[in-house]
Amino acid sequence: MNSSTQTILEHSQIPRHVAVIMDGNGRWAKKRLMPRVMGHKRGLTVLENLCEHCSAIGVQYLTVFAFSTENWRRPQEEVSFLMGLFLQALDKQAQKMHRNNMRLKVIGDRSRFSVEIRAGIEKAEALTAGNTGLTLAIAADYGGRWDILQAANKLLKEGKTEITEADLSRHLMLADAPEPDLFIRTGGETRISNFLLWQLAYTEFYFTDILWPDFNVRAFGEAIESYQKRERRFGRTSEQLPPEQQRG
Template sequence: MRDAEDSLSRDGQGLEPPTHVAVIMDGNGRWAKARGLPRTAGHKKGVDAVRRTVEAARELGIGYLTIFSFSSENWRRPEEEVSDLMSLLRFYLRSEIAELHKAGVRLRVIGDRSRLSDDIIRLIDNAEQLTAGNRVMTLVVALSYGSRQEIAAAARRLAEEVAAGRLDPAAIDEAALSARLYTADIPDPDLIIRTSGEQRISNFLLWQAAYAELVFVDTLWPDFTKRDLEAAIEEFHRRERRFGATTASR
């Protein structure tokens, strides 16, 4: 991996990277099916794509990369597939954390951990503690994550604080709710990429994505490369971001 300062502009693209890029990784199953392979093979190739994308994001100078690895709805998949995905997660947490730490990458995991096994929770806790001081890039893994559930839980915490007399209802605003989300200390995404040609965000960062640019690419996740990431960033820079305001020319 190259130094974090090696941004898009230094790679000859003439563009500064977004601060926060989020990715909905889709297409593992279709990748495997097209090759006559079991879905597990697609998920394994998807792990390779995660590795490539983390490295590419760091090389391009992206400060935060969030990957949607397992949704709250994914628990409804066949038990065997869920078990295989959890095994891959264990493998990643055991095999990749030392390299992430060496590269200066901080790991954050967001989502509902109550449904995860104790050994996976321990692996996550250890990885987060080991990398907590790293500042080159933050890798956010959305795991057992659903945005509606996240917002509901934040609202519930606000209600509990009001009921306990610790919070004035009049003080509840957007900032108050944002401070109680999993991402309270993480900037909102500038760019959300979804692979495999699907054009929806599937209960992912709904609150945080209010002003994110959405880029949908046909590439299946196992085939996603640094060039795909660069192309999405180039598309991001072609957009006019007004955050609800109008420009003088309009």
């Protein structure tokens, strides 16, 4: 166990929900003169390790941006590889997650996926539905604007003429999860790229230059430590917070 992990385990302020944009797979491979797809393959291993670590330290929800609505524009060869990797992971990783009491959920527009992938998603979700440990939500063919629009359209179909925040929230893709406490983006970019636009309103942001295939437990520990040093006031003053939540 490294020092960062020990520091985390000594604190009680573990985020319930962490959201991650796993950026930098292609650049990681290019730096090593490999095909871009090899970066995605390595990135899947990093995600497996992160799930195990989050489960161990008490994170309850982990939501990762795997494939955005905009990613369909990538080269067809890369898209095809990603779809194959996704299908393979749904079967293999769902079995492993089930053995470890983890729940798998996929959020996004499934209509453009193949029948085989849609069946794989349903099978993986059904297998792990009753588990009570970490929930891994994979955002695939997902966009934050799409999420808000699909929620609003559901409300219109219900006959709603006036919509409250609570109405909209219950139809969003992560309606059954608390809003993310911590958002992490790897790869050096400092934007949220249409990810969880509604849900990230009061989330703490953490950006790192580390490319996703190099993002390890130590790097995750640094993100958690940064989060633990922040005051989450939600509009209040520092003096209104309980003493254990005040920083500095």
